[in-house]
Amino acid sequence: MSVTAAQLLVRCLEEEGVEYVFGIPGEENIHVVQALEESSIRYVLVRHEQAASFMAEMYGRLTQRAAVCSATLGPGAINLQLGVADATTNSTPLVAITAQVGRDRSYKESHQGVDLVSLFHPITKWSALVPTPEALPEMTRKAFKTAQTERPGAVFLAIPEDIEKADVSADLKPLRIDRVRPNEPTDDQVGRAADVVRAARRPIVLAGHGAAREDATAELVAFAEATGIPVATTFHGKGVFPDDHALSLGTVGFMSHDYVNFAFDAADTIIAVGYELQEFDPQKINPDADAKIVHVHRGAAEVDAHYPVDVGLHGSIARSLALLTGALGTGEASPTPLAAAAEKITGPLRDELAQHAVDDRVPLSPQRVVADTRAALGRDDIVLADTGAVKMWMARLYPTYAANTCLLSNGLSTMGFALPGALGAKLARPDAKILAATGDGAFLMNAQELETAVREEIPLCVLVWEDDGYGLIEWKMELDMGTSSAVKFGNPDVVAFAESFGGKGVRITAADQLLPALQEGLASDGVTVIAVPVDYSENLKLTDRLGGLEDPLTA
CATH class of the missing domain: 3.40.50.970 (Thiamin diphosphate (ThDP)-binding fold, Pyr/PP domains)
Known part of the structure; x- marks a missing residue:
């Protein structure tokens, strides 16, 4: 045989x-x-x-x-x-x-x-x-x-x-699967890490992709509440610490010096939980290379001059956090200095989102699109934010409450992943609503997969941020050179384009149309593509505002 x-x-x-x-x-x-x-x-x-x-x-x-x-x-x-x-x-x-x-x-x-x-x-x-x-x-x-x-x-x-x-x-058979179990950190490692945390005057936690992969939210929240230490996340870590928790500092990774960066400037100790260096340049979180680093991950850290590890806890991230929390003592602690100032960091971001949530201009402000996207999705629903200006606005402002519910590419930062990626996400999480949020440049890089979604009967909702150009590159060229070139292009009629594949196309012509269009598209069993015009004049307004920002922690 x-x-x-x-x-x-x-x-x-x-x-x-x-x-x-x-x-x-x-x-x-x-x-x-x-x-x-x-x-x-x-x-x-x-x-x-x-x-x-x-x-x-x-x-x-x-x-x-x-x-x-x-x-x-x-x-x-x-x-x-x-x-x-x-x-x-x-x-x-x-x-x-x-x-x-x-x-x-x-x-x-x-x-x-x-x-x-x-x-x-x-x-x-x-x-x-x-x-x-x-x-x-x-x-x-x-x-x-x-x-x-x-x-x-x-x-x-x-x-x-x-x-x-x-x-x-026919006698050849598949091999038995051997499950790899993570180790625990040693008692000595936990003790030395606890000593570093106790000695810290202005500690901060940075939670990254490793924590999200392991879904270490419960242990991370328990650690923060037991120590009073606030938590920021990377783009890939978004949601592993809920943004509506009192000890949340939001997300670090924006290209300009944002509010949360001031917390890292002031920190003397960083407890890096599942952080990986390709997520965000460590120079941006430890600019003077003088902060003590406690590295909590399944493996040793990559070597970098701005990431000098004092103690590494190697093994299960969740278990390492639990052991460190136990070594430091249980009970809800008083907020540390950076935690006490957390409102000065997160408050302006919430205010910015709330102010633009009622902004009725057309084209829509990026903040209005983010606000309506958040309103259309549940806490455990998933948005894939493609690379481009859409990524920057979503990563910075989109409140996220659970790990792996705001998916970005920040290792390679490639364009064009969100639309096809949403099909894989829907097959992985069929009970969740899935939204692909993409710029018009990234949309056309893999728009042919609308046909795949229709043929394979995979529900798909795509929100196309339209500005007829490569908005993020234009933004950076204007910042660096005061001018831009080779960034503008033409777009097809997105509504007709979607309908030609057997899907539904929607064009937003008034700000109050976006939220109901998103709700309807996300509830559909078919394919929906929503085109929303976006006013990217807000890009330079934001970086100008951040460039003149004074330290909110001393205000």
């Missing part, structure tokens, strides 16, 4: 708990696609391989289980690379599997022959060619184990065409 290597691979994927494979078939992987058709795994046919990688990435980010994107060899595989790199830099588990030329022509110049293993090597945790059909169980298990082990990231496997369709013994 025998099966094909393609069938063996699919059995291995089923054993790993894979529910979806996102991709486009090619001549060289048709046996894998057919084996998927005969399995419990749903193959989601997309319109561009880049979109497949973003769908897999966002599914993996929400589930912490590696999703799979698939492509043929050569150009198909190369098209996967952007989302694969995004997954690795955003610490998200993903397994990319592509075809490769057969072994009978791999040693010579050949049609569509590209060294894919070398191409994927710098953007993955592991990149390998399957050398023989019998290696599939071991290599598949290693791929998922590597992708899902901290820090998570992407893995790449290339399967030669002749191996994919080869026969193998």
Whole structure:
């Protein structure tokens, strides 16, 4: 008795708990696609391989289980690379599997022959060619184990065409999954960390992506309340500490010196919980490199002159926080100096959002769009904010109350992920409302996936912030040079565009139309694209205001 290597691979994927494979078939992987058709795994046919990688990435980010994107060899595989790199830099588990030329022509110049293993090597945790059909169980298990082990990231496997369709013994079985359990920090580490925190005069917590991945909210809140230490989050950490908690300082990461940056300027100790350096330059949170650092994460910190770690607690983030809280003593503490001044940091942000929530101008102010987006979504619903000016406004102002409910790319900061990523997010969290918020530049980078959503019957709501240009680049050019160039373009009729795919298009012509349009689109089982004109003159007004900002903590 025998099966094909393609069938063996699919059995291995089923054993790993894979529910979806996102991709486009090619001549060289048709046996894998057919084996998927005969399995419990749903193959989601997309319109561009880049979109497949973003769908897999966002599914993996929400589930912490590696999703799979698939492509043929050569150009198909190369098209996967952007989302694969995004997954690795955003610490998200993903397994990319592509075809490769057969072994009978791999040693010579050949049609569509590209060294894919070398191409994927710098953007993955592991990149390998399957050398023989019998290696599939071991290599598949290693791929998922590597992708899902901290820090998570992407893995790449290339399967030669002749191996994919080869026969193998039916006795070959998928390997048993061994669950990796995080260690606990040592008693000595916890004791030294507690000593640093006790000695601190102006401590602050920075919660990052690692804390969000582990969903360490309960332990983080307990630590803050027991110590009176306020908490700021990175863009990727948004929501892991609720923004409406009295000890919340909001989000740090905006390109200008914002209110929350003053808290870091004043801090003498930073308890970094799940923070990873690619999220935000440590120089921005420790400009003089003089703050003491307590690094709470599953692994050791990257080396940086502005991130000198005094004590590292390595192991489960939630468990490390619980142990540190216990070592410091229980009970609700009095607010520390920075916590007592928290209102001076968060109050102006709330006031800015509230003031613009009733701003009726058209085009709409970015703040009005953020306010209506927040009003349309529940606390546990999810918004994906694409890279561009929309990302800056959403990261800075959008109140977030649960981990992984405001998803941004801040490792690679790539454009075009939100629309396809929303499809992966909806499959991962079918009970949540999912919104893709994107600029018009990013929208057209993967707008073809509207057809995928319609055909696959995946509910999708897209909010397109329209300004007929690359707004963030224009913003930065104006800041640096006082002028801008090569940033303006034309747009299609978004309403007609959405309808041409079988979706619904909505154009906002009055400010009071946006919230009901969002509510209706999010409640729909179909595809809705909402175009809202945005007044980005607010961009320079904001950075001018922040540039002249005096320290609110001394005011």
